[in-house]
Amino acid sequence: MTKPLTKDDYTPNDVTVHRDPERLRRVTRALKAAGRNIALVPTMGALHEGHCKLIREAQVMQNTVVVVSVFVNPTQFGPNEDFDRYPRSFESDVDICREERVGLVFAPSVDDMYLPGSTVTVSPGPLGDELEGRTRPGHFAGVLSVVAKLFNIVQPTYAVFGEKDYQQLTLIHRMARDLNFPLDVVGVPTVREPDGLALSSRNRYLSEEERSAATALSAALVAGAYVSGQGADAVLKAAGDTLAAVPGVDLDYLELRAPDLGPAPENGDARLLVAARVGSTRLIDNAAVLLGAGDE
Numbered sequence: 001m002t003k004p005l006t007k008d009d010y011t012p013n014d015v016t017v018h019r020d021p022e023r024l025r026r027v028t029r030a031l032k033a034a035g036r037n038i039a040l041v042p043t044m045g046a047l048h049e050g051h052c053k054l055i056r057e058a059q060v061m062q063n064t065v066v067v068v069s070v071f072v073n074p075t076q077f078g079p080n081e082d083f084d085r086y087p088r089s090f091e092s093d094v095d096i097c098r099e100e101r102v103g104l105v106f107a108p109s110v111d112d113m114y115l116p117g118s119t120v121t122v123s124p125g126p127l128g129d130e131l132e133g134r135t136r137p138g139h140f141a142g143v144l145s146v147v148a149k150l151f152n153i154v155q156p157t158y159a160v161f162g163e164k165d166y167q168q169l170t171l172i173h174r175m176a177r178d179l180n181f182p183l184d185v186v187g188v189p190t191v192r193e194p195d196g197l198a199l200s201s202r203n204r205y206l207s208e209e210e211r212s213a214a215t216a217l218s219a220a221l222v223a224g225a226y227v228s229g230q231g232a233d234a235v236l237k238a239a240g241d242t243l244a245a246v247p248g249v250d251l252d253y254l255e256l257r258a259p260d261l262g263p264a265p266e267n268g269d270a271r272l273l274v275a276a277r278v279g280s281t282r283l284i285d286n287a288a289v290l291l292g293a294g295d296e
């Protein structure tokens, strides 16, 4: 017999932590039956101001209970990536969620998320092998599969993601459309440090010297956007020169694409995306640019 829900499963004005996917699903279903919207903010924990911005964006929606998931998903990490050392700070994450008036934190174990023998995954299609996917094969199948599972467990009305992970956001929009998930995917602009560095949990890996070199990524995006009126070649040159001028920044890719990550247009809206290794830390960033529209 499943235990009936009690006020310990959801307390208005406080945060409740759930670990069991089935129980969490019953709680969100009951809240929806009672007329509430559910907004999901998926994270891997180690929460920072970027995550808080997503939570606040989720709070703006009317009559909504915000669910923050905290799950370091093993299936999106390659064998030589940082799954084991990924920052984990669960207690302080829950404190932040309480301060941000989050209703529910969902923090399942790996064993509860991936039952023995599970083999079915979501295929991202060709975009999954480009940009991030070239350096991180299988990454987006891992991301989309866990996000699909979170959608099915939490059953949100809205799901909120950051533009910092622009390719991820694009693929999640596409998955929601292609697989008919009944929810709205909401993208939130990147939150930055005063010197331009995009907030990221992985910034905590950086030494002082690396932290200073890491500003090259956002500086390159600004340099590229600044000359966007002169067209794509000028954008890539200005951004590339900015990156090359900073020692200790090992470029992975710098690409201009259409906003949906198809081929870049000659003129009009485009996206400039960069990934680079600073020491042993791999960082990504991106920005909108308007090609060929300037007065240069």
Ligand SMILES: Nc1ncnc2c1ncn2[C@@H]1O[C@H](COP(=O)(O)OP(=O)(O)OP(=O)(O)O)[C@@H](O)[C@H]1O
Binding pocket: 042, 043, 044, 045, 050, 051, 053, 054, 160, 161, 162, 163, 164, 165, 188, 189, 190, 191, 192, 198, 199, 200, 201, 202, 203
């Ligand atoms: N600076 C930021 N501004 C806006 N959203 C962000 C920012 N950083 C992360 N997010 C978003 O928060 C969500 C959870 O991301 P995650 O927990 O992986 O944090 P992260 O800082 O991106 O970590 P990582 O160092 O792994 O890139 C994602 O939707 C991500 O795009």
Ligand SMILES: CC(C)(CO)[C@@H](O)C(=O)[O-]
Binding pocket: 042, 043, 044, 071, 073, 076, 143, 146, 147, 165, 168
């Ligand atoms: C969306 C996500 C929580 C899936 O594990 C992760 O990729 C992230 O934190 O961006």
Ligand code: BAL
Binding pocket: 076, 165
């Ligand atoms: N923030 C994206 C998750 C990852 O790098 O695995």
